[in-house]
Amino acid sequence: MFKRPLTQIIAHRGSKGTRPENTLSAFQAAIDAGADGIETDVQLTRDHQLVIMHDERVDRTTDGTGYLKDFTLAELKDLDAGHFFSPEYAGTPVPTLDEVIQLLIRNDFQGVFNLELKTNKIPYPGIEQRLAGYFQRQSVPFRVVFSSFRAKSLITLRALYPEAEYAKLFKTAGQQARRMQRRHQVGALHPDIHWVKANRFWLPHVQLRPWTVNNEADMTYCFRHHFAGMFTDYPARAVAVRAEIQGES
Template sequence: MARELTQIIAHRGSKGTRPENTLPAFHAALMDGADGIETDVHLSKDGHLIIMHDEKVDRTTNGTGRIVDHTLAELKQLDAGGWYDAAYAGTQIPTLDEVVQLLIRQKFTGIFNLELKTNKIHYEGIETMVADYFNHHEVPFKLVYSSFYGKSIERLHALQPDVEFDSLFQTKFKTAKRLHAEQIIIGYHPDIRWVRRHWLLLPKVQLRPWTVNTERDMKFCYRHRFAGLITDYPGLAHRLRVQMQGG
């Protein structure tokens, strides 16, 4: 029986080659052969589920301030692509629904890893809104939730116990160990630097390290047959996987 391939999860889409967390980045990741998409969700001032990594729009748009202090209409006026390259000027900040609809149109059947960005701002009711969205939208892909904020994982698990949950962490994994012991999560998404030092000490869980961007780290993940890797460069990861794992 052939061993399973290490899954390639595109971090914020093809973040290394397109403006992160935009529709062009997600489309490029699919074209590059990614098995999964990782992205981040926040809430706007008027209660819309917004796809962006940072709590503020400053770094990846021509705007300023927190997402939670802007309405959807205000966020849609911002340029989320020009900072990366003039070719992407005018690219808009997407909503969760716009990303999901893109994946449906592309007949994507891989992993959709949605990180709730609740570790700094505890958006009131975001877990219920996310669960409600997916309870009312039939999707062809596998949904995976993750968060640095353990309470978000616990709340979502109560709302959608059949969905896969994974815990993110950089150095300490006390919360992750507890959630795994309670069978709330089944996998860890740790920093690749942490993994290189500690992976032999981890319990036998699904490992999908982040952010795996160098050939050296990609080869490390493939050699040890980790469940997956999260990368800004899904195209490079795919080429190396063909060489090392044959697919």
């Protein structure tokens, strides 16, 4: 009897709901929770180092102020990326891309690693070349998926590194995303969960990985529709809900 594959649970910025986002602690917690995937965000420092942070400015998640692009890696490493979440995590550093990759390798992680290029507001010239070069040098035991709101970044990187998978992020621009899929510029679509629920006519036609799915009702919605995956800040919670609806693997 045919059994549908489980909807993949991808930890959004790690276990963002229970740890300081985009830190090694958040990624380790997501692995320990049984997440099928890790999602995170990559940007470039002033000295062209690949680092992990969601916002273009450091203000919200560190004790610093200003644009990440204006910091060197050494200056960024002096910031506290944990205290904003809880005093328990004071002194947590901003990780580099390589530090995250090495953590996953040490854990023998074999799921999905979704790396979002944060180029829709600041283009970070050369970031695609640096990412392609990094993954050409560093073999990994997991699937790499690159995503972005900026179509040009995905097209550029795909030409340089076709071995990875590519996905278009969008909040409302569904037509552009679908056009990219038809042209085989991306293989997957990553829409806002609110957009998905407002555009139900898409559901029979494409496999989606919606974001950010945090409450039990939205998790249930994704699991009942057997989406390819979903992004959540609470991977442990999602694992429990999935077991109730889709069963165990």
